[in-house]
Structures are given as C-alpha cells and as structure tokens.
Amino acid sequence: RHTPEQIIVQLREMEGMLSSGADMGQVCQRLEVSEATLHRWRAQYGGMKRSDAKRLRDMEKENARLKKMVAEQALDIEMLKEVSRGNW
Numbered sequence: 001r002h003t004p005e006q007i008i009v010q011l012r013e014m015e016g017m018l019s020s021g022a023d024m025g026q027v028c029q030r031l032e033v034s035e036a037t038l039h040r041w042r043a044q045y046g047g048m049k050r051s052d053a054k055r056l057r058d059m060e061k062e063n064a065r066l067k068k069m070v071a072e073q074a075l076d077i078e079m080l081k082e083v084s085r086g087n088w
Helices: 004-019 024-031 035-045 050-085
Strands: none
Touching: 004 024, 004 035, 004 050, 024 035
16 A cells, blocks of 8 residues: 555656656556556546645544434433433
8 A cells, every 4th residue: 555645756757757758558567557547546646636635535534423422412411311311
C-alpha cells in the first residue's frame, strides 16, 4: 500500500516518463503497478501537491475521530434512555 505522498511522487514520475515518449505499459512496469491503478490514482490525486495530500490525510484522521465520538455519544444516549425507562 502506498501513502498519498508516494502516489503523488509516482504520478509525477509517470507524467515525466510519458512526456519523454514512454508508453503506458513501460510506465506501469517501471512503477510496478497496473494501468488501472495509475488511472485511479490520477483521478484521485491528480494535480495535488504533497502538502495537499498531507492535509487530506490529516482531515481523514480527524473525520474518523469525530465519527467515533458521535457513535459513542449515540450509544450513551441510547443507554440513558434505557435506564430512564427502568429496563435495566
């Protein structure tokens, strides 16, 4: 599995190889990934800089933390509802 920073570096390398005349098959062999993977990476990370990828990763971590917090609060609320009904 590649980090977003590594993907961006490989996309830059791919662009350089393609502009120098290499075909997609050669690029895929050199980067050791499939053509479908390169197209997916290009769609997801194309035009990003390393700092953008780092910010994206940080935001994804923060989002996961917030989702966990909301799930825990929902469980707490559900538990309090059960206790207030006297079903414990």
